[in-house]
Amino acid sequence: MPHLAVSHIAKSYDGNPxxxxxxxxxxxxxxxxxxxxxxxxxxxxxxMLSGATTPxxxxxLLDGKPVAIAxxxxxxxLGIRTVYQELSLLPHLSVAENMLLGRMPTRxxxxxxxxxxxxxxxxxxxxxxxxxxxxxxxLVSSLSVARQQIVEIAKALVAEPKILILDExxxxxxxxxxxxxxxxxxxxxxxxxxVLYISHRLEEVYAIADEIVVLKxxxxxxxxxxxxxxxERLINAMVGxxxxxxxxxxxxxxxxxxxxxxxxxxxxxxxxxxxxxRAGEIVGMFGLVGSGRTxxxxxxxxxxxAEDGSIxxxxxxxxxxxxxxxxRGHVAMLTEDRKGDGLALDVSVIDNAGLxxxxxxxxxxxxxxxKRRQLVGEKIRELAIxxxxxxxxxxxxxGGNQQKVxxxxxxxxxxxxxxxxxxxxxxxxxxTKVEIYQMIRDLADSGVAVLMISSEMPEVLGMADxxxxxxxxxxxxxxxxxxxxxxxxFAHAAGLEAGAEPGERLH
Amino acid sequence: xxETTAATSHAQPALxxxxxxxxxxxxxxxxxxxxxxxxxxxxxxxxxNLVNVSRQLVTNGFLSLGMLMVIRTxxxxxxxxxxxxxxxxxxxxxxxxxxxxxxxxxxxAMGAAVGFLNGWLTAxxxxxxxxxxxxxxxxxRGLTYVYADxxxxxxxxxxxxxxxxxxxxxxxxxxxxxxxxxxCVWFYLNHTVSGRAAFALGVNKEAVRLAGVDVNKHLxxxxxxxxxxxxxxxxxxxxxxxxxxPSVGIGYELDAxxxxxxxxxxxxxxxxxxxxxxxxxxxxxxxxxxxxxxxxDSYYQQLLKGLIILVAVLARRKxx
Numbered sequence: 001m002p003h004l005a006v007s008h009i010a011k012s013y014d015g016n017p018x019x020x021x022x023x024x025x026x027x028x029x030x031x032x033x034x035x036x037x038x039x040x041x042x043x044x045x046x047x048m049l050s051g052a053t054t055p056x057x058x059x060x061l062l063d064g065k066p067v068a069i070a071x072x073x074x075x076x077x078l079g080i081r082t083v084y085q086e087l088s089l090l091p092h093l094s095v096a097e098n099m100l101l102g103r104m105p106t107r108x109x110x111x112x113x114x115x116x117x118x119x120x121x122x123x124x125x126x127x128x129x130x131x132x133x134x135x136x137x138x139l140v141s142s143l144s145v146a147r148q149q150i151v152e153i154a155k156a157l158v159a160e161p162k163i164l165i166l167d168e169x170x171x172x173x174x175x176x177x178x179x180x181x182x183x184x185x186x187x188x189x190x191x192x193x194x195v196l197y198i199s200h201r202l203e204e205v206y207a208i209a210d211e212i213v214v215l216k217x218x219x220x221x222x223x224x225x226x227x228x229x230x231x232e233r234l235i236n237a238m239v240g241x242x243x244x245x246x247x248x249x250x251x252x253x254x255x256x257x258x259x260x261x262x263x264x265x266x267x268x269x270x271x272x273x274x275x276x277x278r279a280g281e282i283v284g285m286f287g288l289v290g291s292g293r294t295x296x297x298x299x300x301x302x303x304x305x306a307e308d309g310s311i312x313x314x315x316x317x318x319x320x321x322x323x324x325x326x327x328r329g330h331v332a333m334l335t336e337d338r339k340g341d342g343l344a345l346d347v348s349v350i351d352n353a354g355l356x357x358x359x360x361x362x363x364x365x366x367x368x369x370x371k372r373r374q375l376v377g378e379k380i381r382e383l384a385i386x387x388x389x390x391x392x393x394x395x396x397x398x399g400g401n402q403q404k405v406x407x408x409x410x411x412x413x414x415x416x417x418x419x420x421x422x423x424x425x426x427x428x429x430x431x432t433k434v435e436i437y438q439m440i441r442d443l444a445d446s447g448v449a450v451l452m453i454s455s456e457m458p459e460v461l462g463m464a465d466x467x468x469x470x471x472x473x474x475x476x477x478x479x480x481x482x483x484x485x486x487x488x489x490f491a492h493a494a495g496l497e498a499g500a501e502p503g504e505r506l507h
Numbered sequence: 508x509x510e511t512t513a514a515t516s517h518a519q520p521a522l523x524x525x526x527x528x529x530x531x532x533x534x535x536x537x538x539x540x541x542x543x544x545x546x547x548x549x550x551x552x553x554x555x556n557l558v559n560v561s562r563q564l565v566t567n568g569f570l571s572l573g574m575l576m577v578i579r580t581x582x583x584x585x586x587x588x589x590x591x592x593x594x595x596x597x598x599x600x601x602x603x604x605x606x607x608x609x610x611x612x613x614x615x616a617m618g619a620a621v622g623f624l625n626g627w628l629t630a631x632x633x634x635x636x637x638x639x640x641x642x643x644x645x646x647x648r649g650l651t652y653v654y655a656d657x658x659x660x661x662x663x664x665x666x667x668x669x670x671x672x673x674x675x676x677x678x679x680x681x682x683x684x685x686x687x688x689x690x691c692v693w694f695y696l697n698h699t700v701s702g703r704a705a706f707a708l709g710v711n712k713e714a715v716r717l718a719g720v721d722v723n724k725h726l727x728x729x730x731x732x733x734x735x736x737x738x739x740x741x742x743x744x745x746x747x748x749x750x751x752x753p754s755v756g757i758g759y760e761l762d763a764x765x766x767x768x769x770x771x772x773x774x775x776x777x778x779x780x781x782x783x784x785x786x787x788x789x790x791x792x793x794x795x796x797x798x799x800x801x802x803x804d805s806y807y808q809q810l811l812k813g814l815i816i817l818v819a820v821l822a823r824r825k826x827x
Contacts, residue, residue, distance in 0.1 A: 052717055073719040088714035090707050092777055101707060102720035104700050111699045 003028035003194045004163055009058030010218075011044050016398045018044040020218035022058075026211060028162075031185060031195045033205040033226075036215035036238055039399055039427045042198050043085065045215070046165050049196070050082035051075035079162030083153050083169055085198075091141035096122035098140055099155045125158050126151075130180040145290060146173045153181065164188060165196045170204060172289050175494070182208050200456075202231055214238055217429055239458075240430055247462035248441035250481065254465065255279035256314075258449035259418050261300065264309035269295045270473035273309065277418065277449040282440065284464025285453045288493050292473035293453050294336060297420050300451075301333040302326040313418065327356060332410040336423035336453070338399075342406045345395040349387055350376050352394050352405050357412040379408035384435065400432025407439065419443055421452045425459060437463060457486055469493050529822045530771070530783070537790050544797045551800060554677060561682040562747060564792035566591070566740045568685045568785075570763035571770075572692045573736030575784045576729045578767050579696065581709035581776025582629060582636035584730065587737035587763060588756035589647035590618050594741030595751035596655050602662035615738045621647060622734020626727030636730075644760070651753045659751045671746030681743050688736070693781040695732070701725045709776025765812065766791055769819040790815070 005025040011018050019041040026032040034042050047053045049060065051072040059066045062078060069075050075082070089098045096118045097104070105121060107114040122136035131150055140148060149172050156164060166185075170178045185195055185208055199205055205212065205226070212229055214222040214237040222229070222237040239246065257276045264273040270292040277283045287293040299306040302320030311318045313329060320326040323333070335342050343352055353376045354361065361371040376390060383404045387397060394405055403424070410416065421440065425433045440463065444450045454460045460467055461484045469477040469492040477492040545552040570587050577584045594614040601610035625643055629636045661667060673680040695702040704725040708715040716722050745751040764774075766787035772779025794815065798808045 050717070051719075071719075072717050073721070076719040082717075084717070088711065088717055090710045090714060092710055093707060097703065097707075101715065102704070102718040104703060106700060111701060113698050113700055113703060115698070 003030075003063060004196075005061040005064075006045070006049075007059045007061065009045070009048060009055045009060065011048060011053065011055050014396050016396075017218055019048070019055075022215060022218070022220045024213045024220055024223055026194055026196070028194050029189050029192045030210045031189050031197055031208055033209035033212045034196060034198045034215060035200070035202070035205060035212055035234060037200075037430060037433075039217075039429050040215040040238070041218040042215055043167065044218075046082060046167055046196070046198060049075065049163075049165060050080060052082075076159070079159075080165065081156035081159060081161035081163070082165040083156045083167060085167040085171065087145075087148055087152055089140045089148055089152055089155075092139065094137050094139055095126075095134060095143070095151050096136035098151060099125065099136075099158055101155070103159070121158065122154075125154050129154050129157060129184055146177060149173050150177060157184070161188075161193055163194045163196070165198070167198045168200070169197075170199065170201065178204075202234065206231075216240055246430075246434055246437065246458075248438050250465055251280070251445060252465065253445075254281040255447065258314055259300070259451070260312040260315075262310045262312075264296065264299060264306045264311065266295065266299055266304070266306045266308075268473070270299075270306075270470075273475055275468055275475060275478070277451050279417075279447050279449055280444050281465050282444050282450040282452055282463055284460035284467040285451060285470060286455070286457065286460045286467060286489060286493060287470035289455065291470045291493070293470045294422055295473075296470070297333060297422055297451065297453055300326075301331060301420060303333075327413065330415050330417040331420070332356075332413060332416045332418070333420040334406055334410060334422060334424060336426060338403060338406060338426070343394050343402060346393050348391045349380070349385070349394055349397070349405055350390040353379060353390075353408045353412065356409050357414075360412065360414065375412055376408065379411055383408055383411075383439065398429070398432075399427040400429050400436075403428050403432070403436065407436070416448065418449045418451065421450065421454075423454055423456075424452065425454075425456070433459075457489060461486065461489070471495055532822060533769070533786060533790075533819065537786065537793065540790070540793055540797065544793070544800070548797070548800045551797065556796070556800070558677065558679060560792050560796045562679045563795070564788055565679075565681045565685045565747075566744050567759070567762050567766060567791060568788045569688065569736045569740035569743070570759055571766035571784050571788050572688060572781070573733035574760070574763040575767050575770070575772060575779050575781065576692065576695070576702075576705070577636070577733045578764075578772045578774060579709050579776060579779055580705045580726055580729050581712070582726070582730070583640065583764065583774065584622075584625060584636065584733045584737075585640040585760045586621060586625060586644040586647055587733065587740075588759035589644045589651065590621050590734055590737035591741035591744065591756040591759060592751075592753055593647055593651045593654070594618050594738035595745035595755060596651060596659050596753060598742045599661045599666070599745050599751040600655055600659040602666065607661065607663040607666045611742050614742050615735060618734040618736075618738020618741070619731050620734070622731040622737075623727060625734065626730030627723075629730065630723035630726040648757075655751075655753055658753070661745070661749060661751075666746055667749050671743060671748070681747055684739075684743065688739075689781060689785060696781060701728050705729045706777070762791060762812075765816045768816060771823060787819075 003026060007023050009022050010020055022041060022045055034045065036042050048055045049069070051069045051074050054070060060069060061067065067078060099122045100118050105114045105117040106112050107117065119136040126132060126134050126136065134147060134150065140151060143151065149169065153169055169181060189195055197209055209226050211225055212223065212234065213220050214234060216238060255278055258279050259277040261276065262274050265271045273296055285293050295304065298304045300311055302322045302325050305319065305321055313331065318329055320329060350373065354372050361368045361375060373390070380390065385401050385404045385408065387401065394402055397405065410419070424440065425436055428436065440450060440452065452460065452463060465481070467479045467484065467489065468475050469479070469489060471493055479489065550556055570591070573587060574584060594617060597617060598611045598614040601613055621643060625636065625640050628634055628639045670680055675683060696706065704715065704720050705728070708722050708726065712722060744755065767779055767784050768774070769787035769790060770779055770783030772784065791812065794812065795808065798811065
């Protein structure tokens with residue numbers, strides 16, 4: 001009898017389906033990897049299993065019996081523990097209190113916390129996990145991000161879960177720490193725990209999983225034993241087409257340098273950053289989380305200016321002190337956090353799209369409504385944004401269409417010479433991705449310089465005319481398309497041994 | 508023996524580190540104020556005046572302790588002044604119908620019930636506590652006037668003699684009751700499951716919910732405690748003054764919020780200690796007292812208190 005089964009489960013947010021129809025089964029003591037692109041529905045599926053949200057349709061079965069998971073406490077009562085991708089730790093609280101949140105040991109009366117016992121339990125779990133050096137009494141805010149992730153995982157281990165869900169658990173931890181995590185996962189599985197492992201790193205999936213389920217656009221499209229699924233088949237199922245049909249062709253016509261960055265430094269964040277982006281060129285920037293890639297872009301855009309070094313735009317000094325200066329200087333940046341600082345979700349499409357281009361339709365401070373509708377309408381058609389009415393709130397649009405609204409906002413600004421894209425396709429379905437890639441390529445072909453930051457390797461490898469790899473706040477490699485191999489790029493980004501190859505310029 | 512000494516000497520710097528520079532400056536400022544007051548006025552360091560200060564700070568003391576519990580959850584309770592007024596009226600007015608202890612019981616139950624209503628509305632419907640308690644503040648004030656639009660006087664003289672007018676040695680009983688409440692709040696905040704959960708959900712409610720904790724229960728408890736403390740303050744005040752007025756307590760919530768903020772509390776949750784709030788209460792009481800001794804106009808008192816709050820918040824700004 002399968003330990004956990006999910007049957008035709010579905011979930012929509014504000015009318016946008018996040019999960020359409022997912023079904024799978026996994027037996028007790030097995031490690032199941034859930035693979036899929038961003039927006040495939042992995043996180044929503046996980047949230048339904050952990051009770052963070054409830055499904056609209058379908059069933060979750062445990063040992064053959066349907067179970068209702070209405071809230072996190074229901075999931076926990078069933079022995080389901082989840083490690084979320086975003087850290088959910090409370091920085092002002094100690095490691096032990098975070099790990100035992102909601103189940104603090106008590107003494108005497110049931111409402112009196114037993115602090116020494118809490119510290120003992122936390123210490124035991126951490127030691128068992130292979131991290132005896134983490135002090136249970138230390139404040140979480142005093143730990144490194146990697147160590148915080150370890151505590152986050154340890155928190156799920158406290159209650160000896162029957163089903164453990166790990167969502168991208170290795171995104172911010174070192175290889176050595178990941179090895180300890182894998183040991184623990186195997187250990188738990190050997191003792192009968194079912195593990196759901198979500199990761200977009202295929203090498204990890206093959207190292208740890210027994211079975212794989214591939215999700216695409218909210219559906220489960222492929223499942224099977226790891227040994228029977230080749231990487232190629234997996235990628236094909238995840239992406240829905242061979243890699244070659246996704247990215248527009250490179251023209252390779254780089255003109256004069258538009259952006260010249262020299263010896264840019266900002267404290268511990270990044271140091272000695274030098275590179276250039278030419279007109280008509282897409283320069284990719286790849287690095288792991290915390291490598292400093294976003295911070296470099298923010299420095300160029302004036303959001304968090306650098307302390308040292310120089311930035312030149314078309315040969316003139318361009319040390320912007322604020323984003324508004326940068327926009328006036330013909331630089332646009334599409335941030336990675338679309339919902340946080342790219343869009344006002346409850347405001348209409350037309351207001352959002354027109355937010356950066358007042359100069360075109362309100363030169364005297366009074367908005368010319370007809371002009372604005374016409375300008376925004378043009379972009380809506382041009383970008384094929386699917387909506388019922390330009391007056392509807394952006395929140396009601398799908399992730400892909402939301403991202404297109406952000407794009408429209410910047411395309412409406414005239415005379416932009418440098419576009420910075422930070423994770424331009426995060427949370428976007430594959431069809432829209434292909435459209436966005438084409439738009440970015442068209443922008444470059446029109447003579448604009450493009451700097452594209454991404455943590456999705458296929459994307460940077462498919463798009464960039466040149467690739468900068470960032471690690472520890474420094475540019476560690478600059479690669480040309482003929483040297484674009486995932487192993488090489490990853491080795492540079494992770495700081496692993498990699499022989500310099502001809503054509504690579506090591507910094 | 509040597510082991511103990513080693514342990515203490517090891518603990519010493521840790522204890523000091525727990526206090527930020529702002530805390531130390533704050534303590535120094537209070538001491539400076541006390542020294543200045545005692546040098547400048549002969550009346551300040553007299554037993555009579557100190558007894559006065561200690562009795563007067565009880566009201567804001569209870570309100571501030573309650574407010575601290577709510578503010579640590581990321582909320583606020585504006586209704587405490589209205590609860591205080593109604594509680595005082597009930598505890599005195601009902602003495603015509605029942606024994607004064609029963610009247611006090613009704614007053615305290617009313618405070619807890621209003622707190623429950625505040626907490627329940629905030630938690631159950633995910634409303635902003637500012638709005639919810641703004642509404643109960645107004646409604647309850649209206650209800651207070653409906654119940655009694657003229658002052659009420661206690662019937663049973665034991666009501667004053669045993670509580671508000673009583674002393675143990677030189678120390679007022681009111682003040683002793685307050686001093687007993689302080690460690691209770693400290694224990695709740697630091698050593699109870701509910702207190703820790705309430706603090707955690709002030710920092711990140713979603714994280715606490717995802718940990719499987721019944722968020723609403725702990726949130727409501729904090730509001731109940733706050734309402735109860737406001738009612739206690741109202742009963743003690745009526746007992747001390749020997750009169751309960753329907754207009755009493757207007758604006759008291761601001762003094763309580765001020766004491767919590769001065770004591771390191773962060774509006775929006777995640778800060779504030781019992782000791783800090785105690786310091787805030789004492790500081791505000793001493794300032795009031797000193798200004799009174801020097802016959803400073805009460806408008807200037809308001810002005811100065813506002814400035815003190817600003818300075819205290821600015822001094823703590825870096826920490827957050």
